[in-house]
Amino acid sequence: MVLLEASSRLGGQILTEHVADCLLEHGAEGFVAHSPALHEVCGRLGLATEVISQTVSRALVAEDGVLREVPPGEAGRRLGIQARPADWGRGLQSLRRGMGSLVAALAAAIGQDRIRLTTPVEAVEPADGRPSGGWLVHSGAGTSFEADGVIVALPATAAGTVFQAVDPAAAHTLQRLGTVSTLSVTLVVDKDHVRHPLDATGIVVEDTAAPAGLRACSFASSKWAGRAPSNRCVLRAFYRPPAGGVGDPEPWVERTQHYLERIIGLKGDALYTRVVSWPTAIPRYASDHEAVLAAALAPLQRLGRVALAGASVARSGLDGAVRSGYAAAEAILQAGSRAPAQ
Numbered sequence: 001m002v003l004l005e006a007s008s009r010l011g012g013q014i015l016t017e018h019v020a021d022c023l024l025e026h027g028a029e030g031f032v033a034h035s036p037a038l039h040e041v042c043g044r045l046g047l048a049t050e051v052i053s054q055t056v057s058r059a060l061v062a063e064d065g066v067l068r069e070v071p072p073g074e075a076g077r078r079l080g081i082q083a084r085p086a087d088w089g090r091g092l093q094s095l096r097r098g099m100g101s102l103v104a105a106l107a108a109a110i111g112q113d114r115i116r117l118t119t120p121v122e123a124v125e126p127a128d129g130r131p132s133g134g135w136l137v138h139s140g141a142g143t144s145f146e147a148d149g150v151i152v153a154l155p156a157t158a159a160g161t162v163f164q165a166v167d168p169a170a171a172h173t174l175q176r177l178g179t180v181s182t183l184s185v186t187l188v189v190d191k192d193h194v195r196h197p198l199d200a201t202g203i204v205v206e207d208t209a210a211p212a213g214l215r216a217c218s219f220a221s222s223k224w225a226g227r228a229p230s231n232r233c234v235l236r237a238f239y240r241p242p243a244g245g246v247g248d249p250e251p252w253v254e255r256t257q258h259y260l261e262r263i264i265g266l267k268g269d270a271l272y273t274r275v276v277s278w279p280t281a282i283p284r285y286a287s288d289h290e291a292v293l294a295a296a297l298a299p300l301q302r303l304g305r306v307a308l309a310g311a312s313v314a315r316s317g318l319d320g321a322v323r324s325g326y327a328a329a330e331a332i333l334q335a336g337s338r339a340p341a342q
Contacts, residue, residue, distance in 0.1 A: 002145060003110055004137065006120035010107055013281055013311075014318075016100025019272055020188045022228040023098050025220065025236075026276040028318050030054075030094035035319040037326065038093075045105040047095060054091045055225050058200045062207045062263055067196070075204045079216060081317075094224055099318075119143070124150055124162050126303050135304055149305030149332040153325070155179060155280060156312035163300060173296035177312060178284035181277065183213075183246055185237040185256045186220075188228070188272040195265025198222045198233055203263070211255040213239040232271070235260065241277060249275035283312050305335040 003010075013027040031038045033053065042048050059075035060067045070078070095101050107115060120140040127134040127146055137145040152159050160174030191198075202218035218236040221228035228234050237256045246252070253273045260266040286292070293313060300306050307328035314320030314327075 001110070001114055002147075003115045004119045004121055004139060004145070005115065005117050006140075008118050010115070010117070011100065011103040013278055014099045014103050015276065016098035017274070018098075020232070022188050022221070022232060022234055022272075023226070024186055024188070024234060024274070025094075025099060026184060026186060026274065027278070028099055029218070029220065029224075030092035030099065031318040033090045033093045035093070035322075037319055037322040041106075041322055042095075042102070045102070045109060047102065047105055050096045050101065051093055052096050052225065053093050054201065054223050056199060056201055056222055057091050059202065059204065060200050061204045062210070064207060065209060065262065067203065067263065069200070070204070075201070075216075078204045078206065096226065116141075121152075121154075121162050123165055124152070124306075125166050135306070149307075149335065151307050151309050151325075151328045151332060153308075153310040153328075154312070155310070156283065157280065159308060159312065160296075166303065167299050170296045170299050173292060174312075177289070177292065178286070179280040179312075180282045180284060181241050181279045182282050183239045183241045183252065183275065183277040185239070185252050186272075186274045186276070187235045187237075187253070187256065187260075187266075187270040189233055189235065189266065189270050190268065191231055191233045193266060193268040194233060195267075196263075198264075202236075207263070209262070210259055211239075213241055214256075214259065215240055217256075217260065235266075246275070246277045281311075285315055289315075301335070305332050307331040 011027070015025070015027040017024045017026060039048070039051070042051055057072065059070055061070050061075070061078065118141065121137055122140045123138045125136050127136040135147045135150045137147055137150060139145070152162065154162070156174045156177035157179065160171040163174070164171040198219040199222065200219060201223045202216060204216050205214050214237060216238045218238070219233070220236050221232065221234040239252065252275045257266060257270065293308065297306070297308060309321070309324040309328040311317070311321050314324035
């Protein structure tokens with residue numbers, strides 16, 4: 001097995017940072033509490049004792065400059081989080097040392113000799129002269145890899161691109177699956193610079209006076225134990241940025257600080273700020289999502305052992321991504337067991 005990763009790091013939308021004596025999550029901060037898949041993989045990697053639950057569960061909504069508490073599960077519904085409705089209100093779980101510790105443990109289990117960073121995949125095609133199931137994987141680094149089976153864990157648009165030469169119709173189907181972009185602004189501030197008690201998971205923003213695109217603000221250091229010293233707090237605002245891109249990060253920080261000054265009484269300069277954007281990273285699932293994926297995958301699977309995994313395939317965030325990984329691996333193994341003997 002070889003893992004090809006386009007960027008210079010593993011983890012995708014998991015990005016953990018340690019700065020200013022705080023643990024910051026700039027991507028996925030956790031997973032649904034009722035997630036057998038995550039608990040299984042954490043157990044296999046020796047992380048079972050690292051799993052932690054939210055320290056608070058109440059959520060607030062900002063409407064016309066007023067904060068009020070909402071019932072359990074209501075915040076997820078208002079934000080349109082595409083998890084199973086049964087999981088709304090159950091809260092999230094995370095890892096004591098951050099979600100980045102899951103990535104590190106997975107990398108160690110795979111082995112550094114099997115990981116190729118900065119190796120983007122440009123195309124996947126059947127390997128000439130190989131038994132059924134053989135593929136040739138072309139990387140942007142100018143190298144090619146032969147494989148008996150391929151699992152493609154890319155956003156749907158990128159997955160379509162790598163299969164363009166193999167089956168244009170299947171590629172087009174994948175490329176038209178919807179995605180949206182997201183952006184987060186993280187602030188580390190002195191706790192005594194915040195007037196409002198941070199005794200909630202955060203705020204769902206439905207306020208006409210809020211900056212355009214602002215959807216929520218997480219009280220990260222209240223939500224998770226051990227994320228900041230007692231005299232500091234971590235705030236994380238989430239935006240749906242415009243299609244034109246993010247541009248200069250400073251205005252995003254300024255508009256976040258200005259709004260939080262009005263809504264929770266934030267004063268003074270932040271000790272640390274960071275803006276992180278994830279372009280076209282969040283899938284939007286139509287009602288026929290599974291049927292569309294199956295239609296795209298069927299002609300590719302007739303050419304060889306191939307499966308799709310990741311957020312574009314399965315719903316429910318990290319839980320769905322892990323479940324899709326297990327399903328993809330099982331599909332490759334089953335296809336191999338059905339391959340004719342040579």
